[in-house]
Amino acid sequence: MKRAALKKNLEQEVLAQVKRFNDWKQQEGVHSFEDLEAKALEIAKEVAQALLSYGVADEQQMEHQQRPEAEPNCPECGRAMRYGGQPGKKIDSKAGTISFKRDYYHCPACGAGLFPPGPTAESGGGQLE
Ligand SMILES: [Zn+2]
Numbered sequence: 001m002k003r004a005a006l007k008k009n010l011e012q013e014v015l016a017q018v019k020r021f022n023d024w025k026q027q028e029g030v031h032s033f034e035d036l037e038a039k040a041l042e043i044a045k046e047v048a049q050a051l052l053s054y055g056v057a058d059e060q061q062m063e064h065q066q067r068p069e070a071e072p073n074c075p076e077c078g079r080a081m082r083y084g085g086q087p088g089k090k091i092d093s094k095a096g097t098i099s100f101k102r103d104y105y106h107c108p109a110c111g112a113g114l115f116p117p118g119p120t121a122e123s124g125g126g127q128l129e
Pocket residue numbers: 074075076077078079107108109110111112
């Protein structure tokens with residue numbers, strides 16, 4: 001997805017969450033502060049997930065634009081790697097589990113696999129679906 005489309009999706013998602021809060025507020029009767037707080041935090045988590053998903057996807061787009069066309073060399077044996085598609089990945093964040101896709105390369109010579117560096121490189125925790 002292009003960066004402009006990603007941004008538009010994010011804006012729509014955030015607006016949808018604000019609408020969700022308003023709809024809930026209209027339908028239910030009088031709310032205690034605790035009810036309002038619980039609903040606000042529930043929706044804030046959804047918004048945080050949307051922001052994180054957008055942030056990761058946008059970083060990938062920037063990285064993709066900067067990456068040379070040539071496929072990387074294997075970190076194990078140094079031979080040219082082959083593009084292996086975009087398997088799904090999941091990361092457990094403080095806002096919940098974020099799903100996304102990443103470019104993947106594999107080495108036909110020694111079988112090593114590689115996800116090029118990106119926003120998830122330092123965080124570790126992600127796993128192939
Ligand atoms: Zn190799």
